[in-house]
């Protein structure tokens with residue numbers, strides 16, 4: 001299946017089982033994470049930006065001092081796709097490495 005095909009509810013539930021820090025909000029998945037401080041938060045955003053360019057898939061990112069909130073959805077598909085799950089895993093990795 002193409003990475004840009006909209007996932008079924010069952011596929012989303014199965015995908016999120018492997019991404020316990022993410023929650024579904026309608027046609028998006030969301031994660032909030034607290035980092036060590038503002039410079040770390042900005043560094044994580046830099047790593048995520050590189051992954052987003054690599055995958056051509058871009059999260060909405062809210063920065064509040066050292067807390068980051070990421071929202072993923074595939075606008076072109078009008079919902080969630082495998083790209084959102086892949087990007088969520090990359091964001092998790094960037095946070096672990098921070």
Ligand SMILES: C[C@H](O)[C@H](O)[C@H]1CNC2=NC(N)=NC(=O)C2=N1
Pocket residue numbers: 056057058059072073074075076077
């Ligand atoms: C032309 C380019 O491939 C599209 O605009 C991409 C870029 N990044 C994107 N990011 C996200 N989250 N959803 C999209 O549909 C999307 N589309």
